[in-house]
Amino acid sequence: MLGLNRSSFYxxxxxxxxxxxxxxxxxxxxxxxxxxxxxxxxxxxxVREGTVVNRKHVQxxxxxxxxEAVYPKPxxxxxxxxxxxxxxxxxxxxxxxxxxxWATDITYIPMAHGFMxxxxxxDWYSRKILSWRISNTLEPDFCVDALQEALSxxxxxxxxxxxxxxxxxxxxxxxxxKDNQIAISMDGRGRCQDNIFVERLWWTIxxxxxxxxxxxxxxxxxxGLGAWIAFYNHGRAHSALDNxxxxxxxxxxxxxxxxxx
Numbered sequence: 001m002l003g004l005n006r007s008s009f010y011x012x013x014x015x016x017x018x019x020x021x022x023x024x025x026x027x028x029x030x031x032x033x034x035x036x037x038x039x040x041x042x043x044x045x046x047v048r049e050g051t052v053v054n055r056k057h058v059q060x061x062x063x064x065x066x067x068e069a070v071y072p073k074p075x076x077x078x079x080x081x082x083x084x085x086x087x088x089x090x091x092x093x094x095x096x097x098x099x100x101x102w103a104t105d106i107t108y109i110p111m112a113h114g115f116m117x118x119x120x121x122x123d124w125y126s127r128k129i130l131s132w133r134i135s136n137t138l139e140p141d142f143c144v145d146a147l148q149e150a151l152s153x154x155x156x157x158x159x160x161x162x163x164x165x166x167x168x169x170x171x172x173x174x175x176x177x178k179d180n181q182i183a184i185s186m187d188g189r190g191r192c193q194d195n196i197f198v199e200r201l202w203w204t205i206x207x208x209x210x211x212x213x214x215x216x217x218x219x220x221x222x223x224g225l226g227a228w229i230a231f232y233n234h235g236r237a238h239s240a241l242d243n244x245x246x247x248x249x250x251x252x253x254x255x256x257x258x259x260x261x
Contacts (some may be wrong), residue, residue: 011251016064016114023053024061025110026161029211031067032203038069066117066138066165085169093171098125098250101185102150102157104143105198106167107206109134109221112214116221117145121150121177122198128246129201129229129237132153134222140170147176159184163195205232 016024026049027042034041039059046053062068095101101124109116119142120132131151135142160166160182168186177184187195208230215221233246241249248255 007237013063021097021110021113021115023051024065024108024115025057026051026193027061027067028049028065028108028206031145032206035199036100041069056204059157066106067113083162084174084258086184086186087186088161089183090161095125098123098128098252099155099157100125101159101161103132103161103198104168105163105195106138106143106148106165107201107202109210111221112216116218117142119167119216120198120201120203120224121146122195122245123154123157123250124245126249127197127201127241128250132225132229133227136218140167140172143167144172144176147173151176151180156180159183159185161187161195163208165188 005010023046025047029047029161030037030042030129037045039055042058042062043053043055046058047149055185062094065241068260090101102121104119106117106119109118114136116134116136117138121130123130124129130153131146132148133146160177162185164186167173174184205228213224215224235245237243237245237255238249243253244253244255247253
C-alpha cells in the first residue's frame with residue numbers, strides 16, 4: 001500500500017547454522033570457479049577437501065543460495081508457467097556503443113551472520129555498473145528497483161539481456177521493459193556464457209573485495225559495496241576498454257594520460 005519494497009523494509013533474521021554458513025561460503029567459491037558443477041560434483045570436491053557432507057544437504061543449500069549447475073539440461077528449473085521466455089538476441093551481434101545492450105544478474109553474498117543477494121545492471125559495451133541493489137530475499141522487487149533506477153539515470157538501452165530466472169521473467173520486471181519499448185533478450189537455459197560480462201563482474205567483486213572483508217549488517221554491506229562500485233566505475237581501468245575505466249568508456253572520455261607514441 002505504501003509502495004515500499006518489502007524486502008528492504010522488513011528484515012527477518014535467517015536461522016542458518018554457523019556451520020552451514022561456512023559451507024555455503026565454500027560452495028560459492030567453488031561455484032565461481034566451476035559453474036557447471038551440480039550437487040554431485042560439489043560433494044565430491046568437498047569430501048576431497050575434508051568436508052564430509054551428504055548430497056541432499058548440498059542440494060538444499062544450493063537452492064537457498066540460488067545456485068544451479070550451468071549446462072544444457074531438458075525440463076529442469078522451469079520458470080513460472082505464466083512467465084514468458086524471450087529469445088536470445090545477442091548472438092553474432094556487434095556491440096560497439098553505450099546503451100546498445102544492458103544486462104543484469106543476481107549473486108549470493110556471504111556475510112558474518114547470514115547472507116544477502118546482490119543484483120546489478122551493467123552496460124555491456126563499457127562494463128559500467130548502472131545501478132545495484134541488495135536484498136535478503138529473492139523476490140523480484142529489488143531487481144525491479146535496480147532496473148527503474150538505471151532507466152531514470154541513464155535513459156533506456158536498445159536491448160536488455162537477462163537469464164531465465166523467475167525474477168527477470170516476472171510480469172513486474174518484463175512490463176517495465178515493455179513500457180519503455182526495450183527489446184528483451186534472454187539467455188539460453190544453462191548458458192552462463194550468454195551473460196559473460198556480468199559473470200566476470202561477480203568473480204571480480206568477490207575475489208577482490210567481498211571475500212576479503214566481513215560484514216555484520218546489511219547497512220555495512222551496502223556502504224562497502226557503494227565505495228567499491230564507485231571505484232570500479234571511476235578508477236578501475238580495463239584492458240578490453242583500451243585501458244579506460246567503465247565511466248570513461250561509457251561517456252566516451254579519453255584516458256587521463258595517453259601513452260607516448
